[in-house]
Amino acid sequence: MTGKRLEKLRQKLKEKDLDGILIVKRENYMYISGFTGTYAYLVISQEDAVLLTDFRYSKQAKEEAEIFEVIEYEGRLLNALNDVIVSKGIKRLGFEENVVTYKTYTEMKKLLKVEKLVPVDGMVEDIRAVKDDEEIEIIKKAVEIADHAFSHILNYIKPGVSEYEIALELEHYMKKKGAKGTSFETIVASGYRSFFPHGTASSKKIENNEAVTLDFGAVYKNYCSDMTRTVFVGKPDDKLFKIYDIVLKAQKSAIEAAKKGFTGKEIDSVARNIIEENGYGKNFGHGLGHGVGLEVHEKPTLSKRGDVKMENGMVVTIEPGIYLENLGGVRIEDIVVINDDFPVVLTKSPKEIIVL
Incomplete structure (x- = not known):
């Protein structure tokens, strides 16, 4: 190549x-x-x-x-x-x-x-920014490793376990499955800390009735993956379940809009409009997504400033979120390959609400 x-x-x-x-x-x-x-x-x-x-x-x-x-x-x-x-x-x-x-x-x-x-x-x-078939196959493997790690970690998350311990277990598992390393410093943010979009793991321990946001990725053959899921331990505030449904709707709609010829700005607006219509526009303060490849953040950009038109073979994240101070936040992220009018979602982890 x-x-x-x-x-x-x-x-x-x-x-x-x-x-x-x-x-x-x-x-x-x-x-x-x-x-x-x-x-x-x-x-x-x-x-x-x-x-x-x-x-x-x-x-x-x-x-x-x-x-x-x-x-x-x-x-x-x-x-x-x-x-x-x-x-x-x-x-x-x-x-x-x-x-x-x-x-x-x-x-x-x-x-x-x-x-x-x-x-x-x-x-x-x-x-x-435009990946060839070989690159996409490598990224698929990096995504698969992260997917398996998410499935594994669900059995590990429980009250009394620290965010550090969860991050360490995720990283250890991904390396056992063939990852060269992590795409970035693993984010594990629980309870009030899930308000922080980039809340890297801390010594805080998981408690009952709170959200836990996991944002992590594997490096395989020098290519990155990136995924986010928010799960719940016990029964948190009903408002968190409400914003979960909004974020999921926004994420699915944005994925459907991730088509060749559309700009990053246009795709971003699909998710942003849904979140704004539900009254949480001010609580979605970051861009919708970014390219993924040899770097975990690369071209193109899906945000209010994303002027680049999507081309077949671009690999991007779709990751809307809503963050409520003193309560917590929800973010859902998949990796998607632009493919004419039929975006291909590489991330396979479930997105329905998970209560542990």
Whole structure:
């Protein structure tokens, strides 16, 4: 797949009138080259694809980045980088403006013999937004691991168990099932803490008659999954059951609207309108969802600012929520693949109200 990805990137270089681009973000160089190590710089032009790394990774890079010219450098990186740029005749060099630090930029400006350093934003990320069949199959496996973990943890959640213990059990189980790690710091937020959308696990113990929100994901072959479920221990305030029904309706409606050609803003508005019509608009303060892939948060964005139109192969979350201070909150999240007018829901965990 790296050949096709290079073709797409080179087309973007033409559109931006660039001779080449420097790629340093790990997710981007993994995607373009296939190299999975933790240190590499890519220089890509219309004719050449070079991977710079040091002795720790040169053998791995040659095995994984088969169509790249792998250069093992010694000494100062920028000197080696300059040698590549000069030898390849690159005059206008793009760089990832949201990744390269100002310090590195000033050093590059001094040392690199180019006519112009051109900041570019999201060039590779735009390509990554549409997944190929292989990527979708890997994400399916990451989702499956999380689904199994959710089923497992339902037998573990009970009064007296701490949020930390639940998070640890989730993470341990996912690793036993093949996960490389977690997509992000596991969220377990119970009772009044479920008001916090990103309430990472604490020492608080589960109590009777409260909500427990679980937001977690598995990393499998470097791709992420992300899911959220809210369950109940005992019988909490009736208002929590009420907002659960609203959130579920909003989530299902937004999934149905997640079609090719619709913008993230339009899909977001479907869920947001339902929540607002029921009087809880001010209690849904975050976006509806985001892309998922090599990063757990990537393009496209489903929010009030989501102007990107959905394309087949985009993998996104749909995760509306309502949060009531001093009482708790409800969020339900699935991963969905855009597929013309027939969105494919990868997350299989049940969404009906679960009372433990």
